[in-house]
Amino acid sequence: MLHEMLWNSNLDLVQSCLAHPFVQALGDGSLSANLFRGFVAQDTFFLRAFQKAYALALARSEDPEMSAVFCDLIAGVTQELKVHHAYATELGINLQNVVPNSACGAYTDFLLRTAWHTSLAEIVAAMTPCMRLYAYLGGELVRTCGLQHPYRRWIETYSGEEFQGLADRLEALLDQVGADRRAVRDGYRYALECELEFFTAALML
Amino acid sequence: MAPRDCHKALVGGLGALDKELEWFEFHARSLQVDLDIPPHPTCRRYTDFLLRCAHTEVYPILIAMLFGVEASYLAAWSAFTPAGPYEEFIARWSSRDFAAYVQALGGLADRHPHEAAQQHFNQVLVDEREFWKMFWQA
Numbered sequence: 001m002l003h004e005m006l007w008n009s010n011l012d013l014v015q016s017c018l019a020h021p022f023v024q025a026l027g028d029g030s031l032s033a034n035l036f037r038g039f040v041a042q043d044t045f046f047l048r049a050f051q052k053a054y055a056l057a058l059a060r061s062e063d064p065e066m067s068a069v070f071c072d073l074i075a076g077v078t079q080e081l082k083v084h085h086a087y088a089t090e091l092g093i094n095l096q097n098v099v100p101n102s103a104c105g106a107y108t109d110f111l112l113r114t115a116w117h118t119s120l121a122e123i124v125a126a127m128t129p130c131m132r133l134y135a136y137l138g139g140e141l142v143r144t145c146g147l148q149h150p151y152r153r154w155i156e157t158y159s160g161e162e163f164q165g166l167a168d169r170l171e172a173l174l175d176q177v178g179a180d181r182r183a184v185r186d187g188y189r190y191a192l193e194c195e196l197e198f199f200t201a202a203l204m205l
Numbered sequence: 206m207a208p209r210d211c212h213k214a215l216v217g218g219l220g221a222l223d224k225e226l227e228w229f230e231f232h233a234r235s236l237q238v239d240l241d242i243p244p245h246p247t248c249r250r251y252t253d254f255l256l257r258c259a260h261t262e263v264y265p266i267l268i269a270m271l272f273g274v275e276a277s278y279l280a281a282w283s284a285f286t287p288a289g290p291y292e293e294f295i296a297r298w299s300s301r302d303f304a305a306y307v308q309a310l311g312g313l314a315d316r317h318p319h320e321a322a323q324q325h326f327n328q329v330l331v332d333e334r335e336f337w338k339m340f341w342q343a
Contacts, residue, residue: 109253116260186243193246 003171049108053115103201265319273329
C-alpha cells in the first residue's frame, strides 16, 4: 500500500517529531501555558489553511464517494477548530488576526500552493502526513496521560477513534488516487519536514 | 485579472521570461546541470509563497510582489560592471531594457496601491536574500 510505504520511508522524521522537546513537554504536561497558547494560535491559522486545501481537493474530485470523504474531513477540521476555540476562551488566546510565524507560513504556503496548483494525488499526499502524524502522536502520548493532565483534551482529540478514523480514510484516498512517483513522495516528505519545523517554531514563541 | 493598463508590461515581461528560461536551459545543458531534481527548501519556500499568492491575493498585491522580484534582481546585478567571466549575466540583468521594465512595474504598483502591498513586497525581498544565501552557503 502506498500510504504504508510513504509512512515507513519517512519514519526518521516521524520519530524526530515524537522525540521533539515541544511534543515531549506537551506529552508529559510540563509545557508552559504560554507556549501552548502560542501553539494553539499558530495551529488555528494552519487549520484554516488545511480546511481550504481539503475544499480545493473536494472541488477536484469527480467521484461522489470521494467527495463525501472530503466533506467528512472538512467537518473533522471544524471539530479540531472547536477544540482550539475552547482552549482560546479558557486560556485567553487571541485567535483574531493571527500572524503566522515563519514555519507556519512556509507550511501553509506549501499546502495552498499544492491545493491550488497541482493534482489531487499531490494534494492528498501533502495532507496525509499531518493527519497520520497527529493520530500517531496522540496514540503515543495518551499512554501516559493521566486524568489531571493539563493538555488531556488535546491528546484525547488526536488519540480518539474519530480522528484515527479520519486519518485512515485519508490514507485510503491516498492509495486510491496516488501513485509511487516523485512529486507524491517529495510532497509527503516535505510536509513532515514542515511538521518538525512547526514544533521547533512553537518552542521559540 | 490584471487591469488593462498593466497588460502591455506583463505580456512583454512574459515574453522576456520565456527567452530567459531558454537561456537558462541552454546554460544548464552546457554545464550538464540536471533540472529534474526537487527544489532546495529555500527555493521551494519562495516559489510556494509566490504561487500561493498568485492564487489567493488580489492584483495590486501581486504587482507589488512582481516589482519586488524584478527590482531586487536589477539592484543586485547593477552593483557590478559587466566584465569578467560572468559578464553575460551581469549585462543581462543590468541592461537598460530590464531597468525600463522594472521602472514600468514600479509605476503600475504606484497606480494600484494596496494596504498589504508593502508587507508582501518586504517578504519578497527577504526571500530574494535567502535565495542568494542558499547558493553562497551551499
